[in-house]
Each structure stands twice: as C-alpha cells, then as structure tokens.
Amino acid sequence: MTDRASITSEPGVGAPAADGRDPAVRIVDLVKEFPGGVRALGGLTFDVPRGELTSIIGPSGCGKTTTLKIIGGLVDATSGRVDVDGVPVTGPGPDRAFVFQDFALMPWATVLRNVAFGLELRGLPREEREDIARAYVDKVGLSGFEDSYPHQLSGGMRQRVGLARALAVDADILLMDEPFASVDEQIRRQFQDDLLRLLSDENKTVIFVTHSIEEAVYVSDQVVLLTRGPSSVSKVVRPGVDRSGSSDEIRRDPAYLDWVEQIWHELRGYLER
C-alpha cells in the first residue's frame, strides 16, 4: 500500500507508474474553448500510466467529460496535445474504445448486435464478430440476453452491454465517461467490483471520469483532481488501496477512508468558491 507521502505536490505532474514505462497517454497543456469564448479547459497536463486505471474527478462542469472526449478524438482541442503511445491524437482510433454515460446503445439492435457493432464497423465477418461478442456478453454476465433489446434491460444491464461493446474491439485504452452515473447505488457497487475483476485479466489502460470520490478511490490506481473551469490539474494522487480484502473490508479500510476524506477536502475548496 502506498502511503500518504506519495501525493505529488506540484499540480500537473503525474506520479510515475510503478514500472516506470512510458505513459499510455500523455496530456500536455490541453486547452478547450467553446464557441462564444467559454473556456472549459485552461491547460491540463498529466500522464496516464500504462495498464492502470486513472480517474478524472472534479466539480461538475469542470470539463471532465470534455477531456475524455478530446482523448477519444471525438472533440478537437483548441490547443495543447494528447499523445497516445507517443502519437498525437487527431481523431477516433482503434486503440481507444469509449463507454458512454447514457450507454449509447442502438435501440433497434439486439444485445448481441450492439456488442458486435464496433467489430461490424471494422468489417469483421458476421460469424466471427458474433463469436467474439458472445464471449464478451458472457464475460459481463449477460448470457441469455443476447437476443434481448436494450429497452428490455435495466440500466445496469444496459451499461454492461456498453462495456462489452468497448471490450470486444480489444482496444488498449478504455475511456469511460461516468459509466455508473445512471445506475443505482447497489448495482453501482456490484458493477465496480465486476469492472475491476474484468480489467484484471484484460491488461488495459483505463481513463475513468466520475463525480464520486468513493468510486474514484475504490477503482483507481491514480486519481487526477481538476479545479473548476477553466480547469487545470489541481493534484494527481495514487491512493493504492489494498484490494486484497473483500469489497466491504476495503470500504472500511482506514487508508481508503482517509483518501476519500483528503480528496473531499481538496475538492471542497472549489465548491465553496
């Protein structure tokens, strides 16, 4: 377990990943201005270590989702740079897969076709992509629902479909935009554990946007705290919660609770302004 001293004091400098490899994603001085002159991002800089889960957290309206969409190539930055494996991002690419807050499932398509859709767009033959999709439907715990339609599923199940679709394209980097925001609390906790379990044998780099401090500390190797817009990186912390225990043990672990409290204090400064 990492102790408190591992908080990096200067904003914008990510703590080095455990193994010291090049970061999977490097974000340098990222600025986003929307038409009309609204400045959402005022120069973000941080690294996303390879094979880890990095959360982005901050007050609402601080540009978390915008940052994620710029990394995903869905939105253009006004200035600054996003490098994925050292190559600047100019648009969406097969190395990144997105999980959407509102699931973004095609309501006219079955679970299986939704999960296979990324592969369908890549031109994989039907049989092949449906085999892969079936495996991921099973992995996220939806076997038996392959032929159901999204409106027949609960919110939690729909997001599992969205997750399976992102995993199926086998991108190195998973971009998750508040994936559990539309899911109720019980299911959310279950989902967090499932996510960690799924990721443990997928070896992916995950960037995870959330507004829940507990969630960020629970799932992350690294947490990037943003200030209110025009946002910049206020702190990058590595909670390193010991995950050897059960979910309930972790949530009662003093180290876990301490991290939640620290991040809350840090963020509260921006809320009260």
Next chain:
Amino acid sequence: MAFSLLVWFAIWEVVGQLDLVSLLPPFSEVITAFPEVVSSGTFADAAWITLQAFLIGMGLSFAIGIGVGMLMGTSRAVGSVMGMWVNIFESSPLTAIVPALMALLGFGLETMIVTVFLFSVWVIALDTQVGVERVNPSLVEMGRSFGATKRVLYSRIVLHAALPELLAGIRLGLIRGLKGVIIGQLLIAVLGVGYLFELYSRNFLMPEFWALLIILFTFAFMASEAVAYFERKVAFYASSR
C-alpha cells in the same frame, strides 16, 4: 372495424333504398357496379396511368424529401435556408398551381407526376428533419468512436434512429400524394381515374362513381396501413433513443 363497416353499410343501404338523396344509390347497387367498373378497359387504363404517376411522383418525393430533410436536420445552414420555404409550401394550397403546371407541362403524365411530388415532398422533408434532429447525439459519437465513416454513420445509425419520424412523414406523404394524383387528374379531366370520376358524375352513373371511390379509399387505406405497420414496429424506440 368490420362491425363498424357493416353498420354503416347497412345504414347506407337503408338510406339508398328510401331514395332520399339522388346522389346516394343503395349500397347493393354499388356492389353490383364493382365488376362492371373493374372489368372495363377504361378502368384498367385509368388505374395504370394513375399508378404510374403516383409511384414515380412518390419515388421522387422519397429520394428528394428524405435527402433534403437529412441535410436540413444535420446542417444548421441548410436548415435555415430551406426551412422557411419547406414550411410555406407544406401549408400552402398547392391545388392552385396545378393549372399553371398544365400550361407548362401539358395534359399528360408529367403534370401528374409533378403534382404528386409537390403534394407529398414537403411533409416528408419536414418529418425527416425532425427525426434527424432527435437522434441521440451520443449514438452519433458512439459510431464515430468506433470508426464509422460519414456514409456508414448516416446509413446505419442516423437514418435508423430517425425511422419513427421518417415513417410518419412517409405515411402522410403517401396520403397527400394520392390526393395530388386525383386532384391533378380531376383538373386535367382527360386522364386517369380523375377522368373516370368526371365521366361517371357527368352521366350520373352514381353506383359506378361510388364503387370507384371505394376502390380508391381502400387503396389509400391499405397504403397508409402498410406504413403504419412498420411505424408500430419501430415505435418502441421512439421514446428510448
């Protein structure tokens, strides 16, 4: 529905038998007029030319209406340049320009095709626009994030997501197109089903007149119901996009 039809046909028969209104022959006479109307050579010719004008005109309406509607829905510039005009034409009494069309295009098929087109294209364009505007933006982002090209994005996501409104537009367009073809023919008065109506009413052949009208109603109803069937199939996701 069958019950309702039976009741009204019964009332029709009674009123017809009482000979209250000369325009309304008993329903049984109308029934017996069906085979005569349908087997006559003039009917076959009229039906064929009407169907031709209707299908070609609707084909043009679908292609142009859906195309323009998609452009209006996706591009703000096109939406604002075209929007006002499409709305004006959608609500204007287009019957008035049919005589002008006759002067321009003559008394033939071309005039009827253009009439069908002008009657139906606007509502199709408007409903397509609404459908495209209601497509969930995150579905579009989803497509882009998985590498969809513009063409694939439109054909596999946008068009599909806009289907509930699109089909409503097509159904209304079909009905208006049918009105267009008949009104056009009535004004031209030498062609198609419109000519037959003229012929029957001028010679006071009321059973034949009503038989023809019922054939037309049935056709319009079936065309509209066929589209409504598909509308119901996609209705479940109109609210969950």
